[in-house]
Amino acid sequence: MSEPGTLEFISDGISEDEVIFPPGDILSDEPPLESDLHRDQIDLLIRILKLWWRSRQDFYASGNLTIYYSPNQKKSEKFRGPDFFVVLGTQKKDRKSWVVWQEDGKYPNLIVEILSSSTTAVDKGLKKQVYQDTFRTPDYFWFDPVTMELQGFHLVDGKYQ
Numbered sequence: 001m002s003e004p005g006t007l008e009f010i011s012d013g014i015s016e017d018e019v020i021f022p023p024g025d026i027l028s029d030e031p032p033l034e035s036d037l038h039r040d041q042i043d044l045l046i047r048i049l050k051l052w053w054r055s056r057q058d059f060y061a062s063g064n065l066t067i068y069y070s071p072n073q074k075k076s077e078k079f080r081g082p083d084f085f086v087v088l089g090t091q092k093k094d095r096k097s098w099v100v101w102q103e104d105g106k107y108p109n110l111i112v113e114i115l116s117s118s119t120t121a122v123d124k125g126l127k128k129q130v131y132q133d134t135f136r137t138p139d140y141f142w143f144d145p146v147t148m149e150l151q152g153f154h155l156v157d158g159k160y161q
Helices: 038-054 120-124 128-133
Strands: 059-062 085-090 110-114 139-143 151-155
Touching: 038 059, 038 085, 038 110, 110 128, 120 128, 128 139, 128 151
Parallel strands: 110 139
Antiparallel strands: 059 085, 085 110, 139 151
C-alpha cells in the first residue's frame, strides 16, 4: 500500500523508484522563469508564431513546458523542457506537457533556448546534446537577450552544424 499522496501502479519488471511517469495526462514540471524578460521573450515567440500561422491546425508551439520522452525515464534522467519549441504535423490543441509516446513519437522540429546566467552552461551543453542525439531536433537556436548573441544549429547527418 502506498503512502497517502503517492501514485501506485503496476509495471513489467520496473520498480516504483525507477519510473516517475504514471500513464495519462502528465503535468509540466518546469521551474519558474528567471525574470520578466525571460518570460516576455518566450511569450513573444509563441504569440508571433501563433499569429503568423493562425489559419493552420497542424502544429503545436509552446514554451517552458516539459517534454517527456520515455515512459520508463528514471528519476536521474528527469529532463526539463525548452524555453520555446514547435512540433509540426500534429494537432493544434492545449496540452499540460509534451509527452512523446502519446504524440505518435513526435519530437520538436525547432527549439529555442533563451540564455541566462543560470542556464547558459546547460543550454549550450547538456540540452544541445539531448536535442541532437535523443530528440534529433532539426533546428536548435539559443539567444542571449543581454549580449544579443544568436546562434543556430541545423542537424546534418546526425550532428549539429
